[in-house]
Amino acid sequence: MSESAPDTNSSDAADAPTRPFRAIVDADAIQMAVELVDALFDECHLRLEAEGLRMAGVDPATVASVELTLGRAAFESYETTGVHTGVDLSRLGDVVQMADSGQLVEFDLASETRTLEIHIDGLEYTLALLDPETIRRPPDSPSGGFDFAGEVVADADDFDRAVRAADMVSNHLALGIDDDEDAFYVEATGDTDDVSLALPAEDLADLTTGEAHSLFSLDYLTAIDRAMPTDAEIRLRLGIEQPATIAYEFADGAGSVEYVVAPRISSH
Template sequence: MLNVTARQELLSRIADTISIVVEEARFDFSENGLNVRVVDPSHVAMVKLDVDAVAFETWEVEEAMVGLEMKKLKELISLGGADDIISMTYDGKGDVLMNLGKIDRSSRPLDNNTLNPPNLPNLDLPCSVTIRGSELAQAFRAARQVGDLVTLSIDQEKFTIHVSGPNDSVTVVYGHDELQGITCESPAKSQYSLTYLVPLGKVFSSIESVTIAFGENFPLAMDFTFSDGSGSVKYFLAPRVEQEGY
């Protein structure tokens, strides 16, 4: 049995985060909260999202796994304002019922057997930087104007975002004192696709602190929290083979 209500703002952040990677996802509801783990079809990007029950307005849950289409969920969410209340109920047998004000929407849940949450990697990444979400999102947008393959580089004193295009380049440098934190014993750099990072930037642009961890041609791990710490996102992105040059 599932009967939960939440502010539109919370559900919007959840749906936006998951839909960056997949179109369909299994939402695992437990007594303590919501857990979603997804990986994109090419196995390049992965998201782990956890939201404590206290972040919701009401939470009446017996353990349930519900497969949802992100497009349908976002369609209903888009009809409300940030403070509107959206409810979701499911008895484990029929349709998932959602309500927003006068609007009732029922959707058949997806077959959970076709939705297999991935195992998360256990990474020991040598370098990390913590930065304001709005600054990082802006840097990714600027880089995307020139190309798709971004180089992140780091040493003890600075964190650099760089992309080169056929005729242009963009470089954004944050010194040690401009960051909330930086850890790096030896210089490192790696390349990643902005196709995944720019949409995620829209999600964390309002977040006070975002932590990025990576190493020399290592996967990237990104962490941030929301809803006063009751929600958390861990995002993994595989590196691209680095080209000669910068």
Template sequence: MSFEAKINAGSFKDSIESISRLVDEIKLNINQEGISSVSADPANVAMVMFKLKKEGFEEFHVDEEMTIGFDLNRLEDILSVASMGDEIEMQSEEGNQLSIKVSGFDYKISLLDPSTIQQEPKVPDLDLPARIVLEGNKIRKAVRASEKVSDYLVFSTKDDKFIITAEGDNDSVKMELDESQLINIETSEDVRSIFSLDYLADMSKSIKKASETKIRLGTDYPVKINFNIVDENGEVEYLLAPRIESESTTSP
């Protein structure tokens, strides 16, 4: 089995970072259509689904479907030497190794045995009643403001508004976005769910780069957050479980 690819360094960095926000190791599935992975964080609170079509690469070849294991921390160390305009060349080699050429360096890294990596989780089929589309940087701004007052964040909808709220012991912050401030909002009912700010803070670092971010939301259900990467040739979807309502997270 052989795999060869060439891709813009900035595009590949964005792709890998969107996954490494949650996990350190992945099984990367490679076939004629491109590359993909499905991973859950160690606590099974969040999932990340990643796809990058072959059209997102400058060159892409695989002779048969294969799965390889990556240590994302090691890969990010290598990518850190690249400038945004650089190209990255990858080629599988004998001995379960991958050659990576970037910025004049030729790295050879040992791949992980996929059988030693956590099994790909089953993605739940959720029919969520609220759909919000907005610029990704608005989520990042709301998360950063919320971090100053709380360790959780509430997503809710009411009267065709998307509302982001955080409440601490003494302080609170709220952002309301109406139809004029959103790209789109569709909801058949008002919804409300609470989420860990730690996870959303990590996710929002990748989400902020997206011109359009799609959120699917229900009441006390996981939230789906979806956005495109690499000139819409790639897609990332986060799934985050809600926090259980308690006295400390209930509005007075």
């Protein structure tokens, strides 16, 4: 009796690894995620981890960095074996923006061609990914090691009002906390005009006082402000001539983003 040939279509095939990343996500969530990082950078690190998708980047001047997470809860389905790659945010943004609100976007990563296949209804787009070694790497803990004196929790509308007011008179603005007055304040000084906005603790969602004052380039804060959802509740941490962190959640709490912006050191 001859031996039967091994069954190559059973357990071996069943145990064969799937593609390193496959997912389906609502268009609104992925569009917002890409837009929030694309506000500052053209390229970023993309990590596809068990807990969800993570994007991180730092600008060439090392003034600003961002770390964004879109957790598994934001996805209709999510499978990954763990991937670290790079992505061109402008091109990715152009593709996902083609989806209508509420539409589903499907992703399928082909490791052999280093491409991300994107499906939106009948549209199929193959996006070439980038070597992460060619992209500036942000610090492992972007906001770690800083001496924050206080924390402010405010509506996005208040931040937007402060940034737009400062933009009328200057190209930089100061963010601070007045410990004595128990208030968060914004100041901008121009060649001829000045602007200031003070928000006492009772007008804020939360305020942890501690004397803080730092000057920042308005270019970065304006870019962050423009991408920010209007209904966001933002958390700012501030110190004396220290970076500021700006953090909030999106996608019904399934996503979170934190920006770190370095200060301009005062000359006086």
